[in-house]
Every structure is written in C-alpha cells, then in structure tokens.
Amino acid sequence: MGDDTLKTTLSAKHYQADQINDWCAGCGDHGILRALEKAMAKLELARDQTAVFGGIGCSGKTPYYLNVGGVHTLHGRVLSFAAGAKLANPALNVIAIGGDGDGLSIGAGHFVNSGRRNLDLLYILFNNGVYGLTKGQAAPTLRIGEKTRSMPRCVIQQHMNPIALAVISGYTWVARGYAYDVPALTDLVVAAMQHRGIAFLEVLQPCPKYNDLHTKDWYGDRLYKLSDDGYQALIAAETDAASVQQIYNEALARAAQWGELVPTGLFLQDLSKPDFRSQLAGLQPGIARRPPCQCVVTDDSGRTQIDLEPLFETLRIAADSSQT
Amino acid sequence: MLSDQRIWYAVSSIITRINSAVVKHGTENLAWRIGGPQGSGINRIARLFARACAAQGMEVICRREYHSNIMGRHSYNDVVISAQALQCHRESTDILVTFDAETLCRHVHSLKPWGFALYADADGDVGLGRLPYLDQRLRDDLNAALSAAGLPETTQGLLEMAEQRGVRTVCIPYQALLERLADQLGMVKKAVSATQNMLAVAISAALIGMPEQALLAALEQTFLGKEHIVRMNREAVAIAYNHAQQLQPHVFRISLHGQASPRLLLDGTQSVALGKLAAGMGFQSYYPISPATDESTFLEARAEVRSTRGETCGPLVLQVEDELAAINMASGAALTGARSATATSGPGFSLMAEGLGWAGMNEVPLVITLYQRGGPSTGMPTRTDQGDLLFALHAGHGEFPRIILASGDVASCFYDAAQAFDYAERYQTPVIQMLDKALTSTLQTVPVFDTAAVTIDRGAVLASSEQQPQAVERFALTASGISPRPLLGQPGTWYWSTGVEHSEWGQVSEDPVLREQMMEKRAHKLALAAAEIPLSEKLEIHGDEDAAFTIFTWGSNKGAVLDALQQLSDRGIRARAVVLRLLWPFPADAVQALLQSASPSVMVECNYSAELNSLFVQQARRGCDHLVLKYSGRPISAEALLPQLVSIQAGDAGYRNVLRNAYE
Ligand SMILES: Cc1ncc(C[n+]2csc(CCOP(=O)(O)OP(=O)(O)O)c2C)c(N)n1
Ligand code: SF4
Ligand SMILES: [Mg+2]
Numbered sequence: 001m002g003d004d005t006l007k008t009t010l011s012a013k014h015y016q017a018d019q020i021n022d023w024c025a026g027c028g029d030h031g032i033l034r035a036l037e038k039a040m041a042k043l044e045l046a047r048d049q050t051a052v053f054g055g056i057g058c059s060g061k062t063p064y065y066l067n068v069g070g071v072h073t074l075h076g077r078v079l080s081f082a083a084g085a086k087l088a089n090p091a092l093n094v095i096a097i098g099g100d101g102d103g104l105s106i107g108a109g110h111f112v113n114s115g116r117r118n119l120d121l122l123y124i125l126f127n128n129g130v131y132g133l134t135k136g137q138a139a140p141t142l143r144i145g146e147k148t149r150s151m152p153r154c155v156i157q158q159h160m161n162p163i164a165l166a167v168i169s170g171y172t173w174v175a176r177g178y179a180y181d182v183p184a185l186t187d188l189v190v191a192a193m194q195h196r197g198i199a200f201l202e203v204l205q206p207c208p209k210y211n212d213l214h215t216k217d218w219y220g221d222r223l224y225k226l227s228d229d230g231y232q233a234l235i236a237a238e239t240d241a242a243s244v245q246q247i248y249n250e251a252l253a254r255a256a257q258w259g260e261l262v263p264t265g266l267f268l269q270d271l272s273k274p275d276f277r278s279q280l281a282g283l284q285p286g287i288a289r290r291p292p293c294q295c296v297v298t299d300d301s302g303r304t305q306i307d308l309e310p311l312f313e314t315l316r317i318a319a320d321s322s323q324t
Numbered sequence: 325m326l327s328d329q330r331i332w333y334a335v336s337s338i339i340t341r342i343n344s345a346v347v348k349h350g351t352e353n354l355a356w357r358i359g360g361p362q363g364s365g366i367n368r369i370a371r372l373f374a375r376a377c378a379a380q381g382m383e384v385i386c387r388r389e390y391h392s393n394i395m396g397r398h399s400y401n402d403v404v405i406s407a408q409a410l411q412c413h414r415e416s417t418d419i420l421v422t423f424d425a426e427t428l429c430r431h432v433h434s435l436k437p438w439g440f441a442l443y444a445d446a447d448g449d450v451g452l453g454r455l456p457y458l459d460q461r462l463r464d465d466l467n468a469a470l471s472a473a474g475l476p477e478t479t480q481g482l483l484e485m486a487e488q489r490g491v492r493t494v495c496i497p498y499q500a501l502l503e504r505l506a507d508q509l510g511m512v513k514k515a516v517s518a519t520q521n522m523l524a525v526a527i528s529a530a531l532i533g534m535p536e537q538a539l540l541a542a543l544e545q546t547f548l549g550k551e552h553i554v555r556m557n558r559e560a561v562a563i564a565y566n567h568a569q570q571l572q573p574h575v576f577r578i579s580l581h582g583q584a585s586p587r588l589l590l591d592g593t594q595s596v597a598l599g600k601l602a603a604g605m606g607f608q609s610y611y612p613i614s615p616a617t618d619e620s621t622f623l624e625a626r627a628e629v630r631s632t633r634g635e636t637c638g639p640l641v642l643q644v645e646d647e648l649a650a651i652n653m654a655s656g657a658a659l660t661g662a663r664s665a666t667a668t669s670g671p672g673f674s675l676m677a678e679g680l681g682w683a684g685m686n687e688v689p690l691v692i693t694l695y696q697r698g699g700p701s702t703g704m705p706t707r708t709d710q711g712d713l714l715f716a717l718h719a720g721h722g723e724f725p726r727i728i729l730a731s732g733d734v735a736s737c738f739y740d741a742a743q744a745f746d747y748a749e750r751y752q753t754p755v756i757q758m759l760d761k762a763l764t765s766t767l768q769t770v771p772v773f774d775t776a777a778v779t780i781d782r783g784a785v786l787a788s789s790e791q792q793p794q795a796v797e798r799f800a801l802t803a804s805g806i807s808p809r810p811l812l813g814q815p816g817t818w819y820w821s822t823g824v825e826h827s828e829w830g831q832v833s834e835d836p837v838l839r840e841q842m843m844e845k846r847a848h849k850l851a852l853a854a855a856e857i858p859l860s861e862k863l864e865i866h867g868d869e870d871a872a873f874t875i876f877t878w879g880s881n882k883g884a885v886l887d888a889l890q891q892l893s894d895r896g897i898r899a900r901a902v903v904l905r906l907l908w909p910f911p912a913d914a915v916q917a918l919l920q921s922a923s924p925s926v927m928v929e930c931n932y933s934a935e936l937n938s939l940f941v942q943q944a945r946r947g948c949d950h951l952v953l954k955y956s957g958r959p960i961s962a963e964a965l966l967p968q969l970v971s972i973q974a975g976d977a978g979y980r981n982v983l984r985n986a987y988e
Pocket of ligand 2: 058
C-alpha cells in the first residue's frame, strides 16, 4: 500500500520504537504488536507514509511502540481520527487500533458507520472481554452470566458479536486472529493492508491480568482456521446477488460459532462493493487529483489563488439593464 | 396607466402614497413582509423578491423567522429595501403580504399606520379560535384587544382595528386569480395552487411600482432550469400585475436610487462557506443541525473549486454519523496538513467538547464554526441566541488555549472564516468562529468580496527533509510555545501525538516538571496570540470615538447597534459603539481603557445573563452600567434599541433592560 519514499530494506526491528512498554507481562497485546511489526516489514511500509491510530485502553497504547506516525486519540473515537487522516491524505497507510470497550461500547456508532463508508484502512479490535485499563470491568464481548475475577457481579446484558456486526455493517474484509499465533496474525495484517476498502480484524487477546475466563488454556484447541475447513470467504467483483447473499449468510453462521469451536481467519472479503474513493471520485473527480491536504494555493506573496469568481457569479446582483 | 407608473424614480428616497399627500416617515427604507405556513415556499419567494429589488439597484437586508417544522407552522420573511446600505432588519413593517389568516393575525399589528396589508378574500372573516397554530398566548392577547375595542374575535375585527389606525387593507381574490391562471394554462386549479405565493408577491411588487420585467428576471434566476415552474409563475405574474391595476388607489410608489456597482446577495452561512473556500479549506465534516447545516450543504454543492491556474482544489465535505465523528475527523484531517473545519450548533457543539480538548492538547489547527441558537437542550433550533459564549470559552475539561472570534455581519463572516484558519495554524490550536442564527439567515446585499485581501499564513511548519525518514519532535519546547509542525505523511518524518500529557516527542509522560513545561507552552501560545493580533482585529470602534456614551456589543447585534448609533447622532446624541470580534484571548487592556472613559456604558446582547458583560467583569474588572438584553429567540433591532439607548442616555433607565416584542 502506498509508494515508499526512499525505500530501504526494513526489518521488523525498524518498526519498533525505542519506548518502554508498560503492558503486563504475558498480555496478548505483545503478540499483536509483534505481528504488526512483522507485517509492516513484509509490506515494507514507508514509515513516513504510515500512521497508526489508537483508542484509549491498554490496546490504544499500541502507536507509542511503533516506529511510524502514531496518534493516540480518544476513547471510542479512533476510527474518526483515522478516517479524517486517510480522507485528507489518501497516500497514507492507516491502521486504527482499539479495545473491545472502545470499539463496541463507547465507539459503536463509529464502528458501524465506518463499515458503511468502506474507506481504505484497517481497523484492529483487541478483544480481551474486559476493560483492561480501567481494571477489568465487563466489555460488551463478555456473555450474559459470565464473571471474570475482576468483576463484582456477573454480566446481566447480552454480548455483542464483533464479526457479525462488522459483516452487516459493510466492512468488506472481516477476519479474526489470535494474539498468541503471531505468524498467522502477521499474515492476516498483511492481507488486510492489501485489501482495498475497510478491513476489520478482531484479535482474540487474552488479558491474564483480569480475564480469567478466556485464557490461553481456554482458547487452547477450541480455535480452528476457517481455511482448514474449506471455508470460502471471497466475493469476487462481479458476483450475482444470490451468491453474495449465500456467502454473507455463511459468514454470519461462522461468526455465531463460539464455545467448543472458535473460528479464526478470513470470514469475508467482498470485492463487489465500491470503495469510498471511487465513489467520491465519481462525484468530485478533482479530489482524486489533489487531495484535501493540498488545497491551499497561494502566490508568492501569500495571497490565496482560489478562484471564487464562478461562485460569486451565482450570487452576484448585476446592475440591471432594464433600469432607465 | 400602471405601465407608466412602473418606473423606479432615481431622485428622492422617500416613500410616497400616490393617492394622498407625501407621507414622510423618517426612515428611508421600506419594510416588506411576507408570511405563511411552512412548506408554502415563503423563504424562496421572499428571496426572489429580494433579488428583484437588488437587481433594481437597491440594497436589501432580509430576515427570516421560522419554526422547527416542515409543513404547516408559521414562518415569515422581511425584506427591507433602501437606496443606502442597510445594517439591520425592522420589527415594524410597511407592506404585509399574506395568503393565510394566521399571518394576518400575527403581523397586522406590526404595520405602520401608513402601511398596507394584503390578505386573501377567504381570510377576511376567520375566527381566531379556528387557527390551530396560533399560540394560545397570542390568541388570548388578540382576543382581549378585540373585545376591549368592541370588535369581533375574528380576522375581520383585526382588519378593522388596523384600519382604524390608518392601515390600508387590500383584499386579494386569490382563488379567482388561480382559476384564471388554471384556465389560461389549461390545467386544473389544484395544479397551479402553488403559485399563490407568486401572485401575492407580484401584486405587492406591482403596488410599489416594480417593473414586471424585474420580477420575471428574478423568477428565471430562482428557478433556473425548471421550465415548467417558470412558465406557470410567469403567467401568475402577468395575472397579478393585471389585477394590481384595479388596486390603483392603493399604489405605493417607492423611489430609490439606482446602485450601479455589482454586489453579492447572500446570507451568513454562504458567506462563511465562501471564506473557507478562499482560505483553501481542504476538509469539512459535519452532522446536520439547524442552523448550521446550510453552510455545509452549500459547500457540498460547490466543492469543486479551482485555483486561478485552473487546478481543482475543492474541499472534501462529508456528512458523518455524529458530531463526535465530525470534530475528530476534522482533527485527523488537520494532522495531515489539510485546513480542516466543522460547523455546528449548540447540541452538536456540546458533543464536541471532548474532541475540542484533544485538539487543544495536540495543538491541532482546527476551525469550528459555531452557529448559536436558542438553548438549553434542544431549545429553539431555528431562533437566535447568544447564550453559548461562556460555553464556547470553557467547553472541554482541563485548561487549553482556544481562540474565539465573533462575526458581526454578513460580510465579515467571509473574512473571519478565512482568517480563522490563519489563527488556527499560526497558534496551532482550535479556533471557534461564533455566529448566531440571526446572522445565518440574514440575506443581504454586500460589496463583492475581495479575495485578494485573503492572505494565507500557515504558521510554523517543519521543513521537509530529504534524509532517510526519521522520527521528529512534535512538541518541541520553544520560546514562543509554538513547535514547528510536522504533518502526517510529510516525506522524511514521522511523529507521535497524544491526548495524554506528553514529552516533546509526543510520548506519555507524567513527569511533574515536563507537565509544567507543557502547560506553560500551550498557555504561552494564547498569550502570544493576545500580543500579536492587532487591535483592529480584536474590536471595532464606531461613531464618535471621543464620546463617553459607549455601547458594547458582539455578534449580529452589531447591525442594530450601528443603525441606532446613526440615529442617535441624527438626534445630536454623541455616542460610540464598540463591537468585539476577538472574544478569546480577551482584549482586556483595550476594554479596560474603553470602560474607563465610558459613561454611561451599555452592553447589548441577545441572551439572558449578559455573558459578554460577565466576561468584562472577570477580565476587565468592571461591567457595564446598563444592560440591554433580548432572549425571546428573536434578534435585536435598531427600532427597539434606540428608545432604550435614549432613555439610558437621559438617565431614565435602570440597570437591566429587556427588549420584548410579542408579535415576532
Ligand atoms: C470518555 C471516556 N470515558 C471513560 C474513560 C475511561 N476508560 C479508559 S480505558 C477504558 C476502557 C478500556 O477498555 P477497552 O476499550 O476494552 O481497552 P483495553 O484496555 O481492554 O485494551 C475506559 C472506560 C475514558 N478514557 N474516556
Ligand atoms: S490489563 Fe490486561 S490487557 Fe491490559 S496490559 Fe494487562 S494483561 Fe494486557
Ligand atoms: Mg478490552
């Protein structure tokens, strides 16, 4: 994605920022960070042309630890900031990162509406079942009746299914990875970045500190790879409506699996939907040639060179010729 | 006979009534009002009329009052016409154009004794109890007045009461005229009934002697490309002008100077939109809300602008899911170097508070156009108010710099909107341009904007490097507090940025010393802005600069204040007006000096608690001697303000003076 400026060979190490990492030892977040570094190296993302945005939570700190543009935003708002940057500078490789509380609770409106926009960026949701940074309250991913050791009482609300929500919200690439399977996760990040349109990657992320239900052991051999099951996730550009519907139904059926078997891998890649940029280019071709970050045009003395005459024309009152 | 009268005299500027002696009533303008149910095209037809008047070389200023409703509730528009530049609407009216009984009830009292009321034959005798949208309070008041005068509680009673004051009432047989129109077009009457507003406008236009041609030209422009509508309305105009001949004894002839220089006819939202385009805005995200939406939709429709060199450089204007997304997306866009903005009103701005703080903390140049409306809560979405000043000043938790400027008239909306981006980029902080609903819907003739006057200052931007890409400090500590700004995606650099307290490198730090340095750095920028921004950009002084009688105001009240100031001067009363533009950083020294030489001092605001005055008390350690306030949701006019100012000057007024009009 994007052309590198001054391309050199970059290894995963080049993407590691020289910063103290304050995640708990054993936290799934470490695995996700490793996968990101590796994927960036595989893709040779230009560090000056890449920006990672984080929400608020343990997960949201990820941008601090990466040697690319890093923006730590607000609780629940990460997708908005990330989308603004991508819209204004489409050459930028943009990754938005947030927790399950961040994306499914306080930021759920942006989660859904970002799917609708199908902008070319990757959203990674760290699903640890809890609000890590505020010490273990239930996240919307926890099921009714479940109670982690950090909670005073069990959950008395239904859970949300991030994969299903992404599928019905219009995300055109939807997958699930596992924080402790770094190689597979790396491949998913690479594939997501290569997808044109909005990609949603849920990562099952054990939180050894607060979530004693969904531990490494619990995931153990429940996890299976969709691709190993002969699952077909791709909707090619010119697919008929009935086949599209069938794949969506199948994706939703797989999304509902949780318990004895938990699927990972790609649930859906829909190439039949237009992405945001091509929609916009149809309406406003000029934007494709000159992105929002380059709209200021001045002469040498700093005077604006935007020509408002055509607009003034529509609002102008000419001296009337019928006047005698 | 009438065709001879269709001349706009270009000599004197008074209004004459043909069939009687010249009535000179002091003001050199004519106030025309049209009202009707929402959904009946009142606003569009009023704009059409204003355009026709302007094309005749006159200055116009138009006010629009409407409910938060799509169909049925009452709305009205005023068009004030004059040979001279206008600054303020009028609460009284000279010509009232109606085609429903409710409008008659609401506005017949506002007519000057020499005025005219046009009403539909069907509305000549309607019981007030039969008008569902007439507010109970108003109905009670009108009924009480009618019974006191021994008149029936009907429109007939109201018309009679008006006639007793000298008002001329002109009954228009709209249904018969519509039938004639339908016949001529070979259509059914129902299909042409939408032209009733055109009939009404055209008859009134004929009565003031407007050439039919002028109205037709405005018609064509208003409905450009809608041939069917134009044809129907053309016929309606012809029928109306024909009918007006029978009303000859009622003819008002208004004689005004022709104004040759080209002007723009536009409203506050359009003016802001053009200012943003001139400044090279690249991105605007918004969520629909009255009265801010019109700006964004105007921009959306005209986003493909070009540079003088022919390059397309239009902004991306995007409707998003809520105001949280709107402000935060704009911030995200600003990080890449796009000049970015959002536009909203009270409830939306309340939602933006957290994002505003993020922009402050991350030193993001972000412009927020805040169109005030009546609050709190949903309040009065379509009515004016200035109750958000202190909120704009304090919105968001914690302390961070922001710049607030208030625009006072339609023309300055343009220049202020453009300059807001300069302030934002120079001081790397959010800028809030405040307007109010009154300004939003003020349609006015203004001199064509001077784009050559729009210079662009992008502030300190980090130089691009040809080196191997490297991390750079986003928040470098400097003497000025301003760090050269790297952009996301700028070749050769990347950086970190965060809403958490941070180091120069944009990495988390809660070190107490660094915290102090960062707080001081951010605060310093505000002090710098206060020092650098010239006085002329902070406030305007009008009238007699040496006068002691001093009237302070901000926002759209400017027009009323300046108009009243002129009238005070006509009466030999020396006074000056101070209109504040930069509300934060507050120009404390200048205001203090002005207050010291002010006696009496008056604050004019459209709110309940005199918010700017309380800022005076806090920042300049002294408030004004008198307050003139209005918080009915309707704007202040010079007509209402002048008597208050006169009594304040005469020492007859108390501290708090509230302007009221039960018929707005
Ligand atoms: C508006 C707002 N409300 C509440 C908080 C407090 N808060 C910080 S992190 C967090 C939850 C984090 O949970 P999640 O998003 O799941 O991230 P995790 O720590 O689990 O990675 C909350 C509620 C906040 N920062 N902002
Ligand atoms: S609290 Fe949980 S999610 Fe947060 S760093 Fe510790 S283990 Fe990871
Ligand atoms: Mg979580």
